[in-house]
Amino acid sequence: MRQSIQIAPSVLAADFARLGEQVAEAEAAGAELIHIDVMDGRFVPNLSMGPVVVEALRRVTSLPLEAHLMILEPERYVSDFAAAGASCILVHPEATPNVHRALQLIREHGLKAGLVLNPGTPLTYFENLLPEIEQALLMTVNPGFGGQALIPSSLERLERLRALRNRLNPTCPIEVDGGVNTETALELVRRGADILVAGSAVFKGEVARNIQALRESYGA
Ligand SMILES: O=C(CO)[C@@H](O)[C@H](O)COP(=O)(O)O
Numbered sequence: 042m043r044q045s046i047q048i049a050p051s052v053l054a055a056d057f058a059r060l061g062e063q064v065a066e067a068e069a070a071g072a073e074l075i076h077i078d079v080m081d082g083r084f085v086p087n088l089s090m091g092p093v094v095v096e097a098l099r100r101v102t103s104l105p106l107e108a109h110l111m112i113l114e115p116e117r118y119v120s121d122f123a124a125a126g127a128s129c130i131l132v133h134p135e136a137t138p139n140v141h142r143a144l145q146l147i148r149e150h151g152l153k154a155g156l157v158l159n160p161g162t163p164l165t166y167f168e169n170l171l172p173e174i175e176q177a178l179l180m181t182v183n184p185g186f187g188g189q190a191l192i193p194s195s196l197e198r199l200e201r202l203r204a205l206r207n208r209l210n211p212t213c214p215i216e217v218d219g220g221v222n223t224e225t226a227l228e229l230v231r232r233g234a235d236i237l238v239a240g241s242a243v244f245k246g247e248v249a250r251n252i253q254a255l256r257e258s259y260g261a
C-alpha cells in the first residue's frame with residue numbers, strides 16, 4: 042500500500058433532518074473529505090441535492106467538499122457548485138457531449154477536476170484524460186442509489202486503472218464509489234483505491250464507530 046487511505050462519507054445516506062450534525066460527526070471521527078451526490082432524475086433515475094446543500098455544508102465543516110455530478114450536461118452547473126464552495130467537481134463522460142471541456146471549465150474555476158466512469162464505460166477515457174485530472178473516480182455500482190452491492194468486475198477494472206494512473210499521472214488519487222463497507226474495503230485498497238467513498242457504511246448507525254470499523258477492516 043503506497044499511501045494513507047482517505048475516507049469520504051457520502052451524505053446521500055445521512056439523516057437529512059440532521060445533515061450538519063452528521064457531517065460534524067464524520068469530521069470529528071477523522072473523515073478526510075465529504076462526498077455530495079448530485080442527481081437529476083435523468084442521467085440517473087433518482088433525484089437528490091444541488092448547490093444549496095454544498096453551500097450549507099460549507100458553513101458547518103472545514104473538510105473539502107466534493108460534488109459528484111450525476112446530471113446531464115454537468116458543465117452548466119460548474120460555476121454554481123464552485124460558488125457554493127465545492128473543492129472538487131467530478132463529472133461523467135457519459136453525461137456530456139464534451140467531457141474535456143467540462144474538466145477544463147472546472148479547473149478554470151480553480152477547483153480540482155475529477156473524472157468518473159460508470160461500470161460499463163471503457164477505461165480508455167482514463168487513458169486519454171488522466172493527465173488532465175486531479176482525481177479518478179471509479180464507480181463500483183451503477184450510479185443513482187446508495188446501499189447497493191459492489192459489482193465484482195470492478196476489482197479487475199480498479200487494478201487496470203491503477204496501472205494507468207501509475208504510468209500517466211502518478212500523483213492522481215484513485216477513488217472508488219459504491220458498495221464500500223467493512224467486507225469490501227480491504228480488497229479495494231489492495232487493488233489500488235486511495236479514497237473510499239462510503240455512504241451506508243458510515244451513516245447507517247453510529248458514525249464514529251462505523252468509520253473506526255471501516256479503517257480497521259483494511260488494517261489502518
Ligand atoms: O454516487 C453514489 C451512488 O450513485 C454513491 O456515492 C453512493 O451514495 C454510495 O452509497 P453506498 O454504496 O456507500 O451506500
Ligand SMILES: [Co+2]
Nearest residue numbers: 051078109218
Ligand atoms: Co457518489
